[in-house]
Amino acid sequence: MIIVHDILQARENIEGVIHETPMLYSAQLSEICGNQMYFKGEHLQKTGSFKIRGATNKVKQAVKQGATFITAASSGNHGQAVAYIANQLGVSATIVVPVDANESKLNAIKAYGGTIEKCGTTSAERLPRAKVLAREHNGVFIPPYDDPFIMAGQGTIGLEILEQLECVDVVVVPIGGGGLISGILTAIKQTKPKVKVIGVEPQTANDTFLSLKNNKITAIPPTSTIADGLRTSQPGNMTYPVIQKYLDDIQLVSEDEIKQAQAFVLERMKQLIEPSSAVTVAAAINNKLGVKDKKVVCVLSGGNVDIRKLPYLSS
Template sequence: MIIVHDVLQAREIIKEVVHETPILHSSQLSTISENQMYCKAEHLQKTGSFKIRGATNKVKQAVREGATYVTAASSGNHGQAVAYIAKQLGIPSTIVVPVDAKESKVNAIKAYGGSIEKCGTTSAERLPKAKELAVQHNGTFIPPYDDPFIMAGQGTIGLEILEQLEDVDVVVVPIGGGLLSGILVAIKQTKPKVKIIGVEPETANDTYLSLQNKKITSITRTSTIADGLRTSQPGDMTFPILQQYLDDLVLVSEEEIKVAQNFVLERMKQLIEPSSAVTVAAAMNKKLGITGKNVVCVLSGGNVDIQV
């Protein structure tokens, strides 16, 4: 299990690559949810999502240990981040994406210098392929979330939130793996009174089921619009952190996600992807179970296929 020291160390390692993203306030969302609502704008992050934080921390570690080639399995954002930082460090990368990956994300990976390999529709199918390619080419596999360096990198978001909004009461985070676990460690080991709420799509509720069953539980294929949250099951490393620190978990429907995404675009003038919109959806539909608090919704990414 990582500790806050690992997150602080990651911050020093990645600071020359990543942006410190702003926190935006929404008066209308505040009125709707009956809280003071803020959004941590990771959709404005380099490569368009929070993933560059963990990827930079992990790929730099791999290069320090002699890596000359890296692979990753990704629905898009993690792949973009790995391709970007690999190119910056002067090594090739191959990204294994689902067969139905959004064209905009595939094109972005290519633009960042990554090679593309398509495989299946779930993380359970992509991960073995990416590991196989790494072995074949004597390279290093970069996990999407279940890795201490990935988690520590994502946790730097938590440190920034505490500094940018000192009187924060609640942080709402999409549940995809490393993002939530990293933020939990950063915040709970620094300011434990801050409440952390995770949000998952109803149709991709592997973490919800796992917490209910008190053990890692997998789900079958999901077609949720929040493609960045299509994990089959929680990670072996991330799940114990969620069990220890997570205050609450709520589920949102596909329609609620779509309405929230449109709200952020129309009212806040910010283009976010559906995986980001789950946190706003939870607030808009008063699923957080709180009023009168200072709440930060993490907007995890903004890589949207406009045609879709």
């Protein structure tokens, strides 16, 4: 498992590349939820999501060891982040994406200098292909979540939350493969263990929920959700033990709840977030956090939205 020291080192390593994102507050959501509601704005992060933190930490390490070609498997945000930092460091990057990847995310990967290859619809399909490409070209594969450098990079969000809101009571985090929440859990639980951390998954992509219920890593069949960044087959071998050790609670939200939360944030807070971010807000709005009169931080993990799909918000 990673420790706080790893996260502090990651913070030094990624300084100058990433933004320290703002802590937002909503009086209206606070009234609705019965808590003081704050929002960690990773949708305002460079490349549009938290992924740049872990990607920068890992790619810098790979380049330091001599890498000149890297690959990644991603539904979009991780790929954008890897393409961006690879381009900044002068190395080539190929990103393996699902065949139904968000068009805006694909365009961003190309804009950051990445080469795109499409493969399947699940992480179980695209991960092996990215690893093959790395071997064929003597390159380095950059995992989306199951890697200590990735986890430590994402954990820097936890450090920032504790500094920006010292008296925080609850932190709510989206769960995909577990890189984000395992990093945040490590930063928070090894620093201020009394702070409660709640994970949120879509009902249709509940692999971590089932894994915790079964007390072992549990894979789910291929699935679909509008929160495409959370569509993983199972939690990571490295991330799951951290989640199992530290996570206080996990909640599931429906597709309709995610849509409504995304629409609410856009309409009332004037913030454009992607569905993967909206799961934390959905859990809060629908009274799934189990707390009242507390200072709650919802992590808004990304804002890379295909604007051509926005009409669904009014359906």
